[in-house]
Amino acid sequence: MSGFEFLKPGVVLGSILYAVIGVLVFWLSFVIIDKLTPYKLWEEIVEQKNMALAIVVAAMCISIGMIVAAAIH
Numbered sequence: 651m652s653g654f655e656f657l658k659p660g661v662v663l664g665s666i667l668y669a670v671i672g673v674l675v676f677w678l679s680f681v682i683i684d685k686l687t688p689y690k691l692w693e694e695i696v697e698q699k700n701m702a703l704a705i706v707v708a709a710m711c712i713s714i715g716m717i718v719a720a721a722i723h
Contacts, residue, residue: 672715
């Protein structure tokens with residue numbers, strides 16, 4: 651039965667907790683970077699259709715996600 655160890659309630663709740671913490675850290679990082687830039691990232695990407703900025707923000711999101719995943723793992 652050791653093959654189903656990942657289904658234990660403690661393991662599932664721990665995974666959910668780490669996922670929530672990871673999303674919160676990711677969101678907080680995005681908000682901080684948005685405040686540090688001289689313009690609003692979301693408005694610039696969505697309303698102004700700034701593709702270069704969208705690529706930079708996507709790279710930032712991937713890198714923050716990798717850092718959070720490595721910290722949780």
